[in-house]
Amino acid sequence: MPNKLPPPPDDPTTEWGLADIVSGLRASREELHRTRHPLGIRELPSRDAIVKIVNGLRAALFPTHYGAPDLTDESVDYYVGHTLESTLRLLFEQVRRALRFLPESHDMRDADLTKRAFDISREFGAQLPAIRALLVSDIQAAFTGDPAAQHITEILLCYPGVGAMTHHRLAHALHRLGVPLLARFINEIAHSATGIDIHPGATIGPSFFIDHGTGVVIGETAVIGERVRVYQAVTLGAKSFPSGSDGALVKGNARHPIVEDDVVIYAGATILGRVTIGRGSVIGGNVWLTHSVPPGSSVSQGKVREGSGTEPPDNGHSYGA
Numbered sequence: 033m034p035n036k037l038p039p040p041p042d043d044p045t046t047e048w049g050l051a052d053i054v055s056g057l058r059a060s061r062e063e064l065h066r067t068r069h070p071l072g073i074r075e076l077p078s079r080d081a082i083v084k085i086v087n088g089l090r091a092a093l094f095p096t097h098y099g100a101p102d103l104t105d106e107s108v109d110y111y112v113g114h115t116l117e118s119t120l121r122l123l124f125e126q127v128r129r130a131l132r133f134l135p136e137s138h139d140m141r142d143a144d145l146t147k148r149a150f151d152i153s154r155e156f157g158a159q160l161p162a163i164r165a166l167l168v169s170d171i172q173a174a175f176t177g178d179p180a181a182q183h184i185t186e187i188l189l190c191y192p193g194v195g196a197m198t199h200h201r202l203a204h205a206l207h208r209l210g211v212p213l214l215a216r217f218i219n220e221i222a223h224s225a226t227g228i229d230i231h232p233g234a235t236i237g238p239s240f241f242i243d244h245g246t247g248v249v250i251g252e253t254a255v256i257g258e259r260v261r262v263y264q265a266v267t268l269g270a271k272s273f274p275s276g277s278d279g280a281l282v283k284g285n286a287r288h289p290i291v292e293d294d295v296v297i298y299a300g301a302t303i304l305g306r307v308t309i310g311r312g313s314v315i316g317g318n319v320w321l322t323h324s325v326p327p328g329s330s331v332s333q334g335k336v337r338e339g340s341g342t343e344p345p346d347n348g349h350s351y352g353a
Contacts, residue, residue, distance in 0.1 A: 088115050094164075127149040128146060169238035178241075195222060199219055200219055228242060241261045244264040271305030
């Protein structure tokens with residue numbers, strides 16, 4: 033016969049030593065290993081609320097793809113307006129909570145903080161048409177750049193790169209408006225879902241296409257131009273992390289690559305540091321690159337011989353990485 037678990041004790045609270053465990057956790061929480069904000073902030077941004085916000089914004093931006101299934105030409109504007117009203121109200125509350133984590137907001141009166149959160153949320157809403165225009169350029173870049181793409185609906189509903197960029201375009205707007213915590217929340221939700229890790233501070237121009245996408249990493253201070261295409265497992269990262277006299281990492285320095293217009297970066301390439309990849313360059317697969325290259329360069333992992341059939345498109349200079 034299979035072994036059976038022993039029956040539970042009559043009073044489990046006397047068996048687990050809960051008093052000692054609770055006491056130890058309190059000591060860790062309050063004295064030994066504090067993780068709470070110095071001001072004791074209790075109202076944290078809600079991940080569930082942020083997921084609802086992103087879903088609401090996607091439905092307002094692309095109502096026939098992410099909104100109600102029975103929309104008509106007569107009802108779509110009402111649906112978008114109603115969805116935005118409820119979504120921006122929800123966003124306002126999350127912005128208000130996130131603002132408390134900024135040093136400049138520590139001593140701000142509640143009324144002033146509330147007004148600031150409303151102004152940010154209103155300005156964010158005003159930017160949505162421009163954000164949609166950027167996203168449409170990304171979708172068109174995917175359709176143009178992927179021969180397997182059948183139509184726009186497939187790209188909107190199925191392509192992880194477009195999903196990640198939808199989150200990033202929204203998060204980057206909030207980052208620029210001064211709500212970095214909320215922006216990071218949004219991009220980390222996309223990171224979890226797609227495997228694409230884009231810091232909300234990264235500046236990315238229009239018509240950006242991430243093909244396949246899994247494992248792509250784009251750092252906080254990266255600057256990417258127009259019509260850039262990258263493939264899976266590409267890293268635009270930092271080469272080093274300088275520290276101050278106290279040993280703490282120096283934050284805010286420009287430490288990630290600049291990628292100019294019309295660059296293609298193939299799968300597995302790693303580009304580190306504040307280097308510039310010149311316009312129209314092609315970076316081959318699995319390249320490790322820590323120096324700038326001029327416009328029109330072709331960079332390969334090893335020596336490339338003419339006519340070998342493995343050479344990337346020749347736009348000018350050729351470098352071994």
